[in-house]
Amino acid sequence: MNQGSGFRQKVMQFMQGRYGVDQLSNFLISAAVILALFGMFVRVPALNIICWILIIIGYVRIFSKNINKRYAENQKFLDKTFGIRNVFAKAKYRMKYGKQSSEPYYIYKCKKCGQRIRIPKGKGKIMVTCPKCKYQFKKYSR
Numbered sequence: 001m002n003q004g005s006g007f008r009q010k011v012m013q014f015m016q017g018r019y020g021v022d023q024l025s026n027f028l029i030s031a032a033v034i035l036a037l038f039g040m041f042v043r044v045p046a047l048n049i050i051c052w053i054l055i056i057i058g059y060v061r062i063f064s065k066n067i068n069k070r071y072a073e074n075q076k077f078l079d080k081t082f083g084i085r086n087v088f089a090k091a092k093y094r095m096k097y098g099k100q101s102s103e104p105y106y107i108y109k110c111k112k113c114g115q116r117i118r119i120p121k122g123k124g125k126i127m128v129t130c131p132k133c134k135y136q137f138k139k140y141s142r
């Protein structure tokens with residue numbers, strides 16, 4: 001038990017002042033895993049190298065101390081992939097609830113940090129908490 005919490009403390013100490021995981025790093029590492037799986041079936045010589053590069057970039061970003069720069073990169077990534085991520089989210093919803101359903105949520109931008117936040121429809125008056133900066137605001141969801 002003691003050893004466990006000691007390890008956790010060491011990890012926390014190590015991560016202090018470092019950026020941590022974000023969507024971009026998650027994407028890079030997941031892409032590497034998917035490519036690696038793909039590589040088990042198809043022999044593409046460069047695939048291994050690409051996987052390692054993606055994983056290395058992902059982890060370099062996670063352990064980076066230049067938080068502002070990493071944050072800006074992630075925002076850029078989110079902005080550029082917003083359309084396609086939205087398409088996936090809608091497709092997922094349609095698979096779950098059928099074709100006739102309209103979009104299940106609104107997208108709001110956090111006034112403080114610009115983070116896009118999904119708010120489910122039909123909830124009435126709700127308090128929304130930004131997942132990134134924890135800023136809270138009231139919204140009416142029809």
Ligand SMILES: [Zn+2]
Nearest residue numbers: 110113130133
């Ligand atoms: Zn925010």
